[in-house]
Amino acid sequence: MRRFVTGALAEPPYPARVNERAGAVGQRSAEWAMELGLVSTSDAAQRLDRANAGDLAGRACPDAGPEQLALLTDLITWLFSFDDSCDDDGLGADPGRLAPVVARLLQVLERLGGPVPAELLDATGPTGTALHDLCRRVRDQHRPVLLLRFTRQVREYLLALLWEAANRKHHRVPGISEYVQYRRHTGAVYPSFTLTDIGHGAEPDAPRLADPRLSELEALAADLVCWCNDVFSYDKERRLETDGHNLVLTIAREAGQDEYAALAEAVRRFNTALAAYDRLETAVLAEGDPDVTRFAAARRCWIRGTYDWSLGASRYQ
Amino acid sequence: MRRFVTGALAEPPYPARVNERAGAVGQRSAEWAMELGLVSTSDAAQRLDRANAGDLAGRACPDAGPEQLALLTDLITWLFSFDDSCDDDGLGADPGRLAPVVARLLQVLERLGGPVPAELLDATGPTGTALHDLCRRVRDQHRPVLLLRFTRQVREYLLALLWEAANRKHHRVPGISEYVQYRRHTGAVYPSFTLTDIGHGAEPDAPRLADPRLSELEALAADLVCWCNDVFSYDKERRLETDGHNLVLTIAREAGQDEYAALAEAVRRFNTALAAYDRLETAVLAEGDPDVTRFAAARRCWIRGTYDWSLGASRYQ
Numbered sequence: 104m105r106r107f108v109t110g111a112l113a114e115p116p117y118p119a120r121v122n123e124r125a126g127a128v129g130q131r132s133a134e135w136a137m138e139l140g141l142v143s144t145s146d147a148a149q150r151l152d153r154a155n156a157g158d159l160a161g162r163a164c165p166d167a168g169p170e171q172l173a174l175l176t177d178l179i180t181w182l183f184s185f186d187d188s189c190d191d192d193g194l195g196a197d198p199g200r201l202a203p204v205v206a207r208l209l210q211v212l213e214r215l216g217g218p219v220p221a222e223l224l225d226a227t228g229p230t231g232t233a234l235h236d237l238c239r240r241v242r243d244q245h246r247p248v249l250l251l252r253f254t255r256q257v258r259e260y261l262l263a264l265l266w267e268a269a270n271r272k273h274h275r276v277p278g279i280s281e282y283v284q285y286r287r288h289t290g291a292v293y294p295s296f297t298l299t300d301i302g303h304g305a306e307p308d309a310p311r312l313a314d315p316r317l318s319e320l321e322a323l324a325a326d327l328v329c330w331c332n333d334v335f336s337y338d339k340e341r342r343l344e345t346d347g348h349n350l351v352l353t354i355a356r357e358a359g360q361d362e363y364a365a366l367a368e369a370v371r372r373f374n375t376a377l378a379a380y381d382r383l384e385t386a387v388l389a390e391g392d393p394d395v396t397r398f399a400a401a402r403r404c405w406i407r408g409t410y411d412w413s414l415g416a417s418r419y420q
Numbered sequence: 421m422r423r424f425v426t427g428a429l430a431e432p433p434y435p436a437r438v439n440e441r442a443g444a445v446g447q448r449s450a451e452w453a454m455e456l457g458l459v460s461t462s463d464a465a466q467r468l469d470r471a472n473a474g475d476l477a478g479r480a481c482p483d484a485g486p487e488q489l490a491l492l493t494d495l496i497t498w499l500f501s502f503d504d505s506c507d508d509d510g511l512g513a514d515p516g517r518l519a520p521v522v523a524r525l526l527q528v529l530e531r532l533g534g535p536v537p538a539e540l541l542d543a544t545g546p547t548g549t550a551l552h553d554l555c556r557r558v559r560d561q562h563r564p565v566l567l568l569r570f571t572r573q574v575r576e577y578l579l580a581l582l583w584e585a586a587n588r589k590h591h592r593v594p595g596i597s598e599y600v601q602y603r604r605h606t607g608a609v610y611p612s613f614t615l616t617d618i619g620h621g622a623e624p625d626a627p628r629l630a631d632p633r634l635s636e637l638e639a640l641a642a643d644l645v646c647w648c649n650d651v652f653s654y655d656k657e658r659r660l661e662t663d664g665h666n667l668v669l670t671i672a673r674e675a676g677q678d679e680y681a682a683l684a685e686a687v688r689r690f691n692t693a694l695a696a697y698d699r700l701e702t703a704v705l706a707e708g709d710p711d712v713t714r715f716a717a718a719r720r721c722w723i724r725g726t727y728d729w730s731l732g733a734s735r736y737q
Binding site: 207 | 523524532534568576579583585586587594597598602629630635636
């Protein structure tokens with residue numbers, strides 16, 4: 104299947120570049136995770152190492168300085184580690200257990216990277232401490248628009264995880280369009296984009312962000328990142344029989360297709376969305392606004408970077 | 421119990437004022453709901469009439485012009501009507517049915533009040549059409565910061581409803597601190613505040629909104645509005661045995677108290693939070709920033725207005 108995916112998936116027509124600091128920053132991120140206690144077993148450390156957060160962040164931010172690259176890398180490390188902890192002991196399939204965990208993380212987010220009571224961090228454990236560390240460092244960038252956007256997007260990600268958990272508990276496979284909508288949030292792509300904007304120096308103002316075309320561009324980019332993950336990880340997820348949160352599975356179920364036909368359809372959807380992204384990006388960039396150009400560049404790098412990282416990552420093999 | 425609440429709950433020390441247009445705008449809002457099909461039975465129309473959205477919005481925005489008052493009134497009408505439709509046929513207690521409904525509304529929000537494909541509005545029905553109408557009118561205010569904030573807050577509200585639905589399905593009563601955190605979102609207070617900011621001409625910029633004290637002020641105001649609702653509606657909810665989403669019930673359950681003791685504890689929490697709000701507001705206003713003053717005025721009006729509206733509303737009797 105992997106060979107089919109590699110052959111059929113359209114290659115994003117953007118240059119493949121990696122930040123020269125990706126390796127070193129990735130290594131430092133693994134240490135950050137160990138120091139904060141996000142990773143406490145050698146098995147977990149190896150899993151995180153294979154996920155290669157440094158490579159993914161380095162492709163998303165090819166020109167970022169070390170501090171900004173580290174911020175995105177650590178966010179991705181945090182997301183991978185939280186994702187693993189949700190998988191490991193069934194937390195991510197039990198909304199009744201996940202909800203209080205999420206509630207405490209929402210409390211951390213409300214502090215906006217400012218001082219946090221020690222008892223809150225004690226209650227949240229390493230996951231909350233590390234999330235606060237990320238917020239604090241975003242705050243230190245002195246770009247309050249991005250801080251506010253980042254914390255809201257992480258909140259949406261956390262709330263959407265409860266949707267996923269409820270589905271898992273009931274072995275429910277969502278319909279395609281429902282899945283597509285929530286996947287944009289459960290993939291945590293939006294907060295990742297926002298930290299990438301810091302690395303690209305992109306900060307479109309509110310009038311530009313309120314342009315529905317930019318909102319559509321953002322959603323298309325998020326879909327491409329998530330679906331690329333889905334088609335590459337489908338093989339592994341199928342073997343592990345984890346759950347129905349994969350575009351291929353939702354298509355197979357809703358369209359009554361066998362898995363090869365569903366995979367082909369998922370690839371077709373990716374290719375169509377990539378063409379749509381490219382067309383819309385061309386239209387938006389034609390206006391020559393440098394802030395919008397940087398905003399689009401950050402999303403392009405994510406689309407291309409996810410593709411290359413997925414080809415290379417052993418996480419999904 | 422109602423008499424106990426009325427006697428024990430601290431009266432918010434802010435002037436009680438109502439917009440002189442509240443009655444007329446409330447009447448027009450009921451027509452808006454009928455025209456769009458939000459309300460389709462005389463029973464539903466009567467329920468909406470008793471809820472008196474016009475009075476609540478008129479207290480939140482005592483000085484707003486008709487267009488801006490209508491915007492907040494219609495949002496409250498929309499929220500009441502969506503709340504009722506979630507209650508009526510069990511939608512709000514079934515995450516598997518609620519999730520696709522929410523997904524389509526999230527799609528509407530992504531359009532940011534810009535053009536929406538007719539087939540999306542067909543799929544969402546009156547609820548989506550009315551939500552789009554609200555977004556379009558917020559867009560027409562030409563305050564993109566508030567449009568972006570509003571759509572994100574409605575998104576958080578919708579996602580949090582899935583938490584509530586999962587709890588209901590499993591007859592789960594959340595713990596107190598978990599409840600407090602999600603209640604801020606399920607009460608839809610934040611998007612209501614944002615439309616109230618329009619009516620008060622309050623638009624603090626990002627550096628001010630990123631001040632953790634303003635975030636705390638906002639959370640305290642949201643708690644006060646929600647808990648005031650909870651203590652006044654407890655009697656009715658207890659009779660209807662709806663579910664565990666009331667501060668009084670979460671306290672009774674977690675602290676093992678009988679309902680009178682739990683109600684007294686809920687009232688005590690309200691009074692403590694009101695004092696905390698007042699202290700923090702004084703500190704924040706001391707800096708003399710006119711935008712922050714308007715921001716706080718909008719929240720004060722909500723705190724005072726909810727108290728007075730609750731005293732008068734027959735919705736909870």
